[in-house]
Amino acid sequence: MTDLTILIPILGVLVALTNIIVQVTKKATWDKMPTNLVALGVAQVLTISAGIAYCQIKVVVMTWYIVAALVVGGFMVAYAAMFGFDKLREIMQWGDGR
Numbered sequence: 001m002t003d004l005t006i007l008i009p010i011l012g013v014l015v016a017l018t019n020i021i022v023q024v025t026k027k028a029t030w031d032k033m034p035t036n037l038v039a040l041g042v043a044q045v046l047t048i049s050a051g052i053a054y055c056q057i058k059v060v061v062m063t064w065y066i067v068a069a070l071v072v073g074g075f076m077v078a079y080a081a082m083f084g085f086d087k088l089r090e091i092m093q094w095g096d097g098r
Contacts, residue, residue, distance in 0.1 A: 011077060014050060018043045022028040036082050043078035044071070
């Protein structure tokens with residue numbers, strides 16, 4: 001059995017990495033592709049890659065439900081990256097009295 005207590009910090013790191021990568025690539029894809037689509041793609045690639053790396057390190061057999069969980073996790077990371085940053089910015093602007 002794998003240790004699930006590390007799942008939340010890993011998802012947090014994946015959200016942060018997704019935000020950083022999307023912000024860096026936003027200027028290159030601004031007119032070509034919607035930013036939310038870029039965030040979804042980056043989140044999926046990072047989450048699935050991290051899951052595969054984890055399975056390789058811990059010698060866990062990749063089954064269909066692990067792959068399905070990684071895809072669902074990728075959507076969760078994308079959602080948090082897309083809407084979490086906007087909500088954080090709203091909260092910070094509200095604190096400034098704007």
